[in-house]
Amino acid sequence: MPRPSVRRGAALAMSALLLPVLAACGGSQDDKKEKDAAKQGSDELVIYSGRNEELIDPILDKLEKATGTKVEVRYGDSAELAAQILEEGDRTKAGLFFSQDAGALGALSQAGMLSKLPQKSLDKVDAAFRGGQDDWVGVSGRSRVIAYNPEKTEKVPDSIHELTKPEWKGKVGYAPTNASFQAFVTGMRVLEGDEATLKWLKALKANGAKPYAKNGVVLDAVDSGEVSVGLINHYYWYEKVAEVGADKVNAKIHFLPGGDSGALINAAGVGVLKDGGQTEAAEKAVDYLLSEDAQKYFADVTKEYPLAAGVTSSVKDLPALDSLDAPEIDLGKLESLQETLEMLKEAGMV
Structure with missing residues (x-):
């Protein structure tokens, strides 16, 4: 073919x-x-x-x-x-x-x-x-999750909004140029508005969040302890476990509760x-x-x-798909990628 x-x-x-x-x-x-x-x-x-x-x-x-x-x-x-x-x-x-x-x-x-x-x-x-x-x-479908290293942190955030607090300074990994992160930001714009989203992005960067090229690299950084937590899609963790075995993976993942914007299912x-x-x-x-x-x-x-x-x-x-506490959103409204890219530039992330 x-x-x-x-x-x-x-x-x-x-x-x-x-x-x-x-x-x-x-x-x-x-x-x-x-x-x-x-x-x-x-x-x-x-x-x-x-x-x-x-x-x-x-x-x-x-x-x-x-x-x-x-x-x-x-x-x-x-x-x-x-x-x-x-x-x-x-x-x-x-x-x-x-x-x-x-x-x-x-x-x-x-x-x-x-x-x-x-x-x-x-x-x-x-x-x-x-x-x-x-x-x-x-x-x-795939859910956004927070990957974390239990050896680096005893507390796991229940919201992406916690990641801008001083306790997480320099400890968060993310992939700003990756399409799945950009889709998440677009979802956040739909759910919380442009002003709130831009404020969060600027606060995340100011708090020393570390940028990586891909979700898989973010997970590797969490797994090695380079960062304590990271923003990824759920299946990267399950793929890594299937590839090397659960006993060889230090990182864990957390499905966010409460309809948090960070729990988007795309x-x-x-x-x-x-x-x-x-x-x-x-x-x-x-x-x-x-x-x-x-x-x-x-x-x-x-x-x-x-x-x-x-x-x-x-x-x-x-976890079963219907057990996840994802935000309610019209996925068709994630089409405004250009506006998201402009916002990421304004926040100094891309």
Whole structure:
């Protein structure tokens, strides 16, 4: 299965420069309609995937075999791929967008780029993890948690707001350039407002919080005692335990109570591109990703929460999804990433 990766930065910038030229040479609207009509019944599907290639390639191989669909994938950053789809407009080559987080899907929904999904597909997933316009659906979930080292601290914070207190000066690790941290900040903006969020970000930085490149590096820093606590997604800890054994991992994780902003549950999800001309193949792909086979892959291999009804995780000691005290939020409102990036710059974090 051909899988040309979309490189971040230069390649995306180059494609953005070429797109207007390609559009101008694309032929008439009648030609496009004929091409779309031919594609609708085809067994080929182009997926733009914001999910990591190493992580997601195995399940897309299974999707291809299960649906009889020839799949081609472009990999890249979710926000950048969403921007590319918006740039391509009605000439997009993508039939399905597989996003790392709900925000990028929300941006495409707001722009009217996604098709409404069949009700039978939507009904498999709780409304909290679906788009408000019924045009995207979550396939796996992950909770924000606080990782901590019991050898470095006896107290574990119950709120991210505690991390700006003097007792945590220089003891907190975070990944400000990572998409999951940025999605969390966007969620905090939705839940608490821009003023409160900016104040918290500035206070966190002023308190000596240590920046790292990725969630996994934050966890390693907590595990080694370089910092006492860190802000990560839950599955990094479960992956590390599965890889090296629980007795080899010093760090623990804490699921925050009380609907705290730091307990956001975000969803990786999919949407069918309205102008991709691959609706039939894309809808088959959506149904496969919500099948028991695919859901167990997300649960058992990537250690995320399966979101389709009736599928539960077998990961040892993972709290049930419905037991988590997460904040109530419309995940589609996480689309304002640009405003979040500007806020992080203002706070001196990126």
